[in-house]
Amino acid sequence: MSAPGSVLAELVEVWKEYSGNWALQGVTMTVTEGRVHALIGPNGAGKSTLFGVISGEHRVSRGSIEVLGSGAHRRPAQLVRAGLARGFQVARVFPTMTVHDNVLVAVAAARRESAVVWRPRYSRQVTGAAADLIDAVGLGRIRATPAGILAQGDRKRLEIAMALASQPRLLLLDEPTAGMSQEETDQTVALVGRLYPDHHTTVLISEHDMRVVFALADEVTVLHQGTVLCTGDPQTVRADPRVIAAYLGEEG
Structure with missing residues (x-):
């Protein structure tokens, strides 16, 4: 088991192209052990593509990526064995x-x-x-x-x-509170917040509900049109004028 603060996933200048369109453009991001890292951005910002790149479902077009010690050519099954798990926006049971x-x-x-x-x-x-x-x-x-x-x-x-x-070391959660009531959302926030203390599972979460993000996240990365607008603690991100203009303003 690695120590809190260890790097579990690192992306440097990652680009991803689909049929001539760039879904990711020069994304640089680090996910560290023991911290809840939230990924936010408008629809079409590239969040699902980024999850697909991290989980090995999609190959990067340019740039470098390392997840749980595996490089850019790793397969999803290899990453699962290394300790990666993914939850989807629509629960798969x-x-x-x-x-x-x-x-x-x-x-x-x-x-x-x-x-x-x-x-x-x-x-x-x-x-x-x-x-x-x-x-x-x-x-x-x-x-x-x-x-x-x-x-x-x-x-x-x-x-x-x-x-x-x-028993994953890194869990990707794609909009885990989508479609939930407030009570269900509160219960899920409490559950996700316990994942590292109780299971030593670090969480990278994609989420639209800003109340959830600011209740859970130690670090937030904001995507907009495939690029990283900023990364920082929730208070810093909340106050960034670029983020307010691109995303938080939409939340009212």
Whole structure:
């Protein structure tokens, strides 16, 4: 385990082109161990592309990138083994399976045990780890509920539990509070804030809700039209006139 303050992801002058259009233009950013790093910007700013580059789904067109010790030509599976996990804007769970079985399969897969739900016996380590994760994200009361009928907030917490099954060092969360009520948002903010103290998982979060960003983030990077407007602590970013003009002004 690396120490707080260690560099987990570093991008230097990263460019990404799609069919002649530059989605990222000279992005430089560092994600450090133990700090919640928020990525904000208007729709089309390049946030999803940046997540795709960090997770190995997209190759960079120019520039250098290193994530968890792996360079620009790493594959997603290599990054997962190195300790990267990603949560998506739309929660990706198995809708016909219960909360318990979703997490059980995720833990079994992470530990390379058979991921067949009807397997008569899992190891005690797998079943115990699944139960602990369900309780950690606050879903113990509905562990027997099919995932497909969960409220949005519960589905997102289930996805976070499944992502934590691999014990990641770095977790990418794409708009984890999208579509949530205020109560669900508050619960998710509390959960994300505990990820490093409880699980030693550092978080890079893309989020539109500025209340969430300023409640959680130690550092904020602002993207606009594929470029970095600024990076700094929340107070500095909130007061930057370029950020106000490009983004925060839209929030009222």
